[in-house]
Amino acid sequence: MIPTRSAPDVLRRARELTTPGILAAAGRLSPEVRPLVEYHLGLADQHGRPIEGASSGKGVRPALVLLSAEAAGAEAVIGVPGAVAVELVHNFSLIHDDVIDCDTERRHRPTVWAIWGVGRAIIAGDALLSLSQEVLLGSGTGAEAARCLAEATSAMIAGQALDMAFESLAGVDVARCLSMEAGKTGALLGCAASLGAILAGAPQRVTDALREFGTQLGLAFQAIDDLLGIWGDPRQTGKPTWSDLRQHKKSLPITAALAAEDRRSDELATLLASDELKEHDLARAATLVEQCGGRAAATDEAEGRLAAALDALESAPLERRARDELVDVARFVTARDC
């Protein structure tokens, strides 16, 4: 039996298999859009010069797609159009998110709109979203894979709309926060984790189990992201300290802390209701979130969702090696400092 590969190796292989497809897809974009996309993906600098040996992102989503093809007993390569398409959707959302949140930096580089302006960034995101469907449908695959991607994309956009609405909304409870995060992060990861199997023509029982795995993993991933959004090291995250508090996000630690029956929870609510939070307000708010149990709640959530993700893999017959690698990748990507 072939031994399992380490998670970093699995991610590296996914990047290697997917990057040529991403480059080819970007090559179909018009010359007005392509440089913005290649820059955003980390494949070129802002003057259009290729970055040698570059690959877009960490490769988590592509790795899930390829492993899901293997988990269904197919070759990884059958998942490549899906891996490319999912990565394009993910990056469409990042480009538009940066415009919407007025973020001027991502991964320690200026964002697309900060360089090329809002209008061109909108168009670049639109082009990526449309391209994602073109890539998937153009690969000769059937409508089912494209439907999975379209539904996940719509759910992701709905989650983003809710996330944005929460910023100016008081009284968001944990259940609504989790429902928003299931859309914002869970939907596309659920799609990624089942798309390879769909492309491989796997039975519904298999694709359902894999989708559930991805959705739960997405929720674990997002809980950790929420922890990093308050207590993450700016040098690591590339975001300012207490970033989510600054933006009035209603993330998991914050909604959990606000739900605590505690005087400090009332103090937190009053603080967050203020339009202009100063540095000492933010420090105080972060302390209050922790004292009200928000940090512990998000940590528990991350662990519980990871366990649920791993359980889902037991609910259908999967090719063993790919299943073990999915477990390793899930553990690896949720083991971030926070």
Place this chain on the structure above:
Amino acid sequence: MIPTRSAPDVLRRARELTTPGILAAAGRLSPEVRPLVEYHLGLADQHGRPIEGASSGKGVRPALVLLSAEAAGAEAVIGVPGAVAVELVHNFSLIHDDVIDCDTERRHRPTVWAIWGVGRAIIAGDALLSLSQEVLLGSGTGAEAARCLAEATSAMIAGQALDMAFESLAGVDVARCLSMEAGKTGALLGCAASLGAILAGAPQRVTDALREFGTQLGLAFQAIDDLLGIWGDPRQTGKPTWSDLRQHKKSLPITAALAAEDRRSDELATLLASDELKEHDLARAATLVEQCGGRAAATDEAEGRLAAALDALESAPLERRARDELVDVARFVTARDC
């Protein structure tokens, strides 16, 4: 034999058949996005109150989809998911265009971003684009129709990117302008005019002829839009006088006038190179475009493209009544005052 219906009747029937599907599709949107979309579509006011008897737009694109199903010998109703999807894509592009062009009014009403802000308008457009694929793929249709729509959407976005780039570019010639307009307007109309036939399972010869018809009609339509963009009556168009000149658009009359070998053409180029055009500059520029033959060139283009569209309908065997109605609709929508 059943007599042909008049073009206004054909358009009315298309709106009647498509509006329920559009309402149902909008109903799938999240509560944060839906009111913006229903407002934009003219189905509700900005407080979410339904507008009685409303239907989105003139129904040109839906009419083309339904007639193309009939032209292929099928029932019109088989084209409805395609008609809904094309209308959603068209409206996605309008919502984003208004953000990009900073237009505060459309159809004599405030634009979505002018009411709800840029961030929410971006999300609303994204949601419509993704929804369009969901509607088409969810209707049980195959991948070919979805591929046609995705390719047309990508071509449209590329055309919009080029249109935007032209605003700050001198030396745009007529050929480049036409290539931009083929993407911006021709691609989606070409898709609309063939999508019903694709859904009906028509042979390629039929779908190719219908797509060519739609593409050429789109170019005729755009040439007229370009004329209205300079000489249109603001009360009719809902845009300011000399709108395209204000925005430094490189539309067909303008690129044709700039190509004239004439001293007045040089004067026009100098005028348009100025960042801030005053009212008397705009009046002078409009006069120069006309004197340099730009108005006549766009009028000729509209006529030539309409003729090419009608010719395309002769290149394949089509159901006769639907073909005659396509001819009438093409004549009707290109007979606008300009």
